[in-house]
Amino acid sequence: MKRPQRRLPVQRVKQAATYDVAEIARLLGNHRNTVRRWLKDGLQPIDDARPVLVRGAELKAFLTERQKARRQTCAPDEFFCFRCRAPRRAAAGMVDVCHRTDAIAALTGLCATCGTTIHRTVRRATLPALAKTYDLQTLAPERLNGCSVPSLNGDLKGR
Ligand SMILES: [Zn+2]
Known part of the structure; x- marks a missing residue:
């Protein structure tokens, strides 16, 4: 449903x-x-x-x-960390990218402050800008099953 x-x-x-x-x-x-x-x-x-x-x-x-x-707007290179309860950058500039659709990608990283996994759903058009800050690792297709990243911007995943 x-x-x-x-x-x-x-x-x-x-x-x-x-x-x-x-x-x-x-x-x-x-x-x-x-x-x-x-x-x-x-x-x-x-x-x-x-x-x-x-x-x-x-x-x-x-x-x-x-x-x-x-409702909170993080900076383009920030993620909302639920442990810190604040916008945070990802640790060591490393972020995994999972292409959900032609337009949407799910990002996963680790909070630079506390190490908790942090997620963000972005438009793929923003990825080139993010690549300037982060070392973006695109997940291989065989790993996509493990890529059910929750969306903070509404449920973009067609379930
Ligand atoms: Zn944190």
Whole structure:
């Protein structure tokens, strides 16, 4: 089922509660894989123990920042890092590029400040300018399956 980007019902999250991945998915009406992706993107669990538990206050802060980030304009060579909760440059100028469509490319790098994986979806027309700042590594076609990078600018991926 394809639907337009919707706002998450962040108000359902209780600050004082703790949630596991399945509970977060149920609460917000998301797939559990989406929640797992947030954990990779900087949503902080309480500790490293299994099952992963997240404090309501942390979840709320993460989602609020994420929705803000959609509207936030990073500089052309910046990515929004969800762990730093700020626009950051990619570490060592290295960025992986995955060509999603003729017009759109997904970029993946590591935050220069904290090392978290950072993503950005850009128009391919901007890549020559980015190549001046970053050493762009185009992913080989056989790796494209591992290239399901989340989009911050709305869901551009035809699912
Ligand atoms: Zn960071």
